[in-house]
Amino acid sequence: MSTADLATPSNPAAIFAALGDPTRLSLLRRLSSGRTQSIARLSVDTSLTRQAITKHLHVLEMAGLVSSLRIGRETQFAYRPEPIVAARTYLEEVAVQWDDALGRLKALVEK
Template sequence: MTLDPGAVDTVLAALADPTRRAVLDALAAHGGATATTLSAELPVSRQAVVKHLAVLERGGLVTSTRSGREVTYTVRPDRLDATARWMTQLAAQWDTRLQAIKHLAEGPD
């Protein structure tokens, strides 16, 4: 899966908030959970957890399944994996550029 620039922006924006990262970590630890379950573990209200989960879902990082009145959320690792691959490729490009600058700075021997 490759991410388009807009998807990368959405994923990184979703991960920028420390509370959302805590929600995502807690959700990953459970494998799947409701907002009520997650809010019992986090220092924020259930309503705040629901709002953070909505941002994570828009970013493609979680998915929700409704069963009656209950909504269970699960992590979508494919989006995280694709973002990590993008970051790795970006780092490799910078390494190549820095090596070229080092070579130019050191000059011929």
């Protein structure tokens, strides 16, 4: 994923793409506790390798859903809620558009 794929409020596709994988959803859920966690800690109780965890975390980071901080030899990852808020706002806007379209269709059919 390139930096052009980074999620923005006007382009939430990267957020939805990152959330479209069960492993990434699981990692995000674990990180949403508010504590930063290392790759080693995130790989506990999973059948995934550290390399696989790293790959998934990179996708989440490119979408803006997590941030990383290098501390010595270890990288710590933290959840970032702002992209989820942007995605929720986008979905609410789409829902309003669909509600409006369905209302117009209903009015047309009932004429």
